[in-house]
Amino acid sequence: MIQTVSTISLVLLAISLVFCAYRAITGPTMPDRVIAVDTIGTIFISIIGVFSIKLNQPHYFDSALIIAILSFSGTVALGKFLIKGECFDRDID
């Protein structure tokens, strides 16, 4: 039962990954691409979670946590680059 459910949800997550990749490649504006890349990171985390349920291995959760941390930093950097034009300020006014 749990094998069937996790296989179906993996297929659905892969399909949503394709849609997000389409939006990331042919996004009309730059914020669309940023949000698509962030959503791809979230879908990766979901895939790792479903995969660890399917294989009954709790070791995969740490990699999901690491991907979440690094993708959060990346999204913040991209958002700041879109708003201000540079990522690191030398001196805050």
Added chain:
Amino acid sequence: MNSLILKTVATPVLYLIVSFSVYVFFRGHNNPGGGFIAGLLTAGAFVLQYLSFDSKTVKSNFSLNWKKLIPVGLILALGSGLGGMILGYPFLSHSFGCFYLPLIGELELATAIIFDLGVYFVVLGTALTIISVIGGKD
């Protein structure tokens, strides 16, 4: 000029990520983890500090020259390799032993942790040097 939410969140998240990286670092002997990914996580935490504050504030908060971490890490990794040579074993041969420590109990200590600490320092120094050189103007 930065977002107040980002500034408020950045410092607690720094402590969370650094403690998780310490956990990943010490777990790397028998489980997935180790010096490389722990250094990468710590670099991510400090990148978040650089993003939320300016470089002057980060430099006054953490008075650390990131470039100096690279030779320190390389010397640690080389020293862990040379330690085996002094005792007559091949280069980079490691040993381990079980010790009884007060308050902790029996603990397995390995000399591979010194090599891992060197990798951690090298990765942290390299990542933060590259990012601060690329990100900073002039």
